[in-house]
Amino acid sequence: MMQFLSFPLAPFAGDADLPEAADVVVIGGGIIGVCTALELAERGVSVLLCEKGLIGAEQSSRNWGWTRQMGRDPRELPLCMESLRLWAGMNERIGADTGWRRTGIAYLSYTRRELDHWRNWEKIGAEHGVDGRMLSRTEIDTRLPGNDGRILGVLHTGSDGKAEPWIAVPAIAAAARAKGARIVTGCAVRGLETASGRVSAVVTERGTVACQQVVIAAGMWSRLFAGNLGIDFPQLKVLGPVARVEGVPLITDMPVGAENFAFRHRQDGGYTIAVRNRAIAPLTPDHFRLLGDYLPGLRTSWRELSPRIGRTFLEDLATARRWALDRRTIFEQVRILNPDPVPGYTRKALHRLARAFPAFQGARITHEWAGYMDATPDAIPVIGPVPALPGLNIASGFSGHGFGIGPGAGRMMAQLILGENTLVPADVFAFTRLRPGQAQPAAA
Template identity: 60%
Template structure:
């Protein structure tokens, strides 16, 4: 069955290696960046992807590469990632779509002004180049506005890239450096020896390894749970659209309270209804309700709760299995949720009022994507102390594409025991699960 997004084609390796130093579970952008970093350092590594490279959220996100607006716990990692994105095309010898265009958040009311003004003050403490612009300065920077602006928060060093080509290009570069890349090859579980991880067991056979990095996106909680690791993670579903026929709009990504857009390499625009996601009510929502309550109280206006058949489908999914049994990872190769058409219509209507040029645009493609979210919306990039040799790099909460270069490097640093690119403490599993430290 064809997916709703046209990810750049990638052909996986035909056969399994017998042994590697590190196995990476998941072929999204975090997994392939981890593999690229390890391969460049001479570490033998294999990526195991149950479907296709970037088939899920890594190929479905907005394509923003930003520091602005991040949680302060993430800022050092996001700033490091921007530096790495700027070198990435040359590093891999291929196009990722990265362009340092700048990003602007628009303020149409006093609440926006207070929020972004407050973040601006925090950002300055980390050396961010962001600055608050007057309404006139925003209009000069972003011509075509219908007015009503109070101000804008602008970061000239932020940018954009193309999700549908970036991760496959990185995967190809990792392979040229010696990594093995397996697609349509689900990992079912692991084996241990002498109290530590010794192999991964795939649907095609067993591969011996000294370490494994779980970069499974929205599937990570289920996989970790089968190993006795309670990784807190829930799912939300975003909707994105491709709009064509729009001219005279600036190159940079722009966000406001009720819309977001960015220019694409093909000349069209990626458009979304900002601060609007579907939160399907699933069994894990009840299991993790207490942990997520604080964040839910802060973000409830952004989420549309839905109860339906997905609850019962997930309730029927086995939460434990043996390594010789067929798993849900083989039955569901790709999460490809339907888009919310009402979100797209509303986003385009809001955009057209703010920038009338969008009134001439029309939607040529829509898609949905499943975003994995931790209780504090900060990822886990961490060793798991109860299982030596096992690491998690997941829970990116919609930020993974933009911070992938440094996140992958941090995961590689942890596996190798080298000096980490940034302080790993904010991303440790210990902040949520002290017993797993």
């Protein structure tokens, strides 16, 4: 294990050299990219994954580690369910520990409005075969000992679970490489080359690699990369502050969420804590460029965002949106995006936790960090081809759900590339649902 920035990240040493060619090149070494590479390698496809920094170093290691079906958008739910099935077999599949355990997950209600919301979702889950149910008063006190007695109700899904992001993503990457994938770290992809109107190669800082298909799985960098290709991918970044605390006895092994706090018991004995339903939205020029795309959703979700304007706006304004492929790019200048922690948020989460579960009154914050989530206008990811450029695919915009649904997303992306039947309807995640005007090749 190596110490990375303000939290640990399991080590992964990339391959030394680039191949001259690969069937598929995956751009980005987060959970989506490594799961896609694993699926393709298992099918015997020649796949190269290029990561500009370290495997899993951005949001994929900074998230809460929940793997859940409960509370998901019904459109996304079938993919979540498939991903959970894949998580359950992941340790055996890759021959390594990801920290995944089936612990169940609980959502707490402290108001009638929250209680009604989760009772309604209980019905939605039942329609899809999810085992979520409201707990009895006795079950609440048994499963959540030491609560302060204010809980009105708890929706619990026993089949949900959790993993350790900081070890899971490098472990999956190692398995993909063991099965034939080439994985090169510290290697930014600058752009693509085309021939006869379709993708023919990627241009990296270390050289050019011929390929037939490319997957942009670059998280919050995906919009910028696609823009240099003339592809307008509507995606914004949202900041999520997180902390690790210790000095708290085991309350429950399952992740727990309420309206304004969340916690998860970690494999190392501490807890990951965060403010739930309140992310920070650092305003950027793209917020104004994409206002028309996001305005309908903001009418219902604005309470969950805290807009801020500061240096991020100026940094984004100064970032080149088009560049030549023989020049150093922003991807080489910023190997790992490491936003500053937001102590006020994590301390607010701890204060709320200490009231709801007095055992947290003795908690000590040991690490604080933040990560950028990539969010689409409808909070549903894009997984699939970009018709305007044959051979180009996007798997991005996971809106804070990427770690949990990464295995299913990787399988679906591989199925689409290989022309197989997808595990869920592909149109739900199609690029063209957001940009119907880019439904045909540019030359058509």
